[in-house]
Structures are given as structure tokens and as C-alpha cells.
Amino acid sequence: MSTTQSERLRGLLEPLVAAKDLDLEEIEVSRAGRRRVLRVVVDSDEGVDLDECAELSRAISDKLDETDAMGEDEYQLEVTSPGAERPLTERRHYLRAVGRLARLQPHEGGELVARILGVDDEGLDLEVPGVKGRKPTARRIAFTEIARARVEIEFNRKDKKEEEA
Secondary structure: OOHHHHHHHHHHHHHHHHHOOOEEEEEEEEEEOOEEEEEEEEEOOOOOOHHHHHHHHHHHHHHHHHOOOOOOOOEEEEEEOOOOOOEOOOHHHHHHOOOOEEEEEEOOOOOEEEEEEEEOOOEEEEEEOOOOOOOOEEEEEEHHHEEEEEEOOOOOOOOHHHHHO
16 A cells, blocks of 8 residues: 555544544555455554444445545455454553553563553563462563564453452
């Protein structure tokens, strides 16, 4: 997708997404055979449910029908959330992941799996799980030290409500 088309689509879609109290995370146009696919990824602090995606999809479809932003060729519209193992690239992503386990790759190399305890303007407060019966340790990492980060799915973690009971 050209930068001009990307900027035009973002300009058209961002107000529609913001009106639903969602964040526009990504716009991607790709090919699927002879057809193009416009994938719009949205999120919010509370997450995004299927009904919100469907409602937003109708609004985006109507707006695109009013304009020539996608040209004359056929395309398929997909409105979706980022998914469970989304990459963490913005401060707001880390804020939404507080309490979750994350896999971080520092610029210096190596890999760190830790629970995100807190987020501020400079970085993260983490809890690194103990190995072989050892207690977890606290660690601080600055955003500038992080090359890549992603939320880890936990299948056996108790829900916060269960832990408080």
C-alpha cells in the first residue's frame, strides 16, 4: 500500500474508529488472489468484542462506498482486534498488558519472560518468575532497551477474581 493511500485511509477511518472509543492500531491492504483485502485492526483499554467490530465494519464500509479511497477494484474488508499475542509497540499496549506475562527481547540480546507490574513514561516494572522454587525478582526495563515485546498466553493462570477469593 502506498504511503499516500495509507495516509488517506487513515484520515478517513480514524474519526470513525475514534467515534466508537477505539484506537486505530493498523491498516493493511494486501492481495488475496485477484481480490484485495483491507484489514483494519482496532483496540481499546477494555478490548474489542465482535459486535463492536461488526458495527464499525458497517460504518467503514459505508464511508468507503462514499469515496474512491479503495479505487474501482474489488476488495474485502476485515475489521479485527490485534489478537492475544499481539506485539507491544506503544505505551498504551503495555498499559493494557499490566498483570500479564510478556516475552521481551532487549536490544542487548537474550530474552526475558516476565509479568508486567507497572508502566510509566520511561519503562516497565517487571516481576521475573523464580526458577526451580526460587522467589520471583523485580526488574526495571526502559522502553529504549526493548527491541521487541509480545504478550504470552497463559493457560493455567488464575483469574484475578479467583486469586482475591
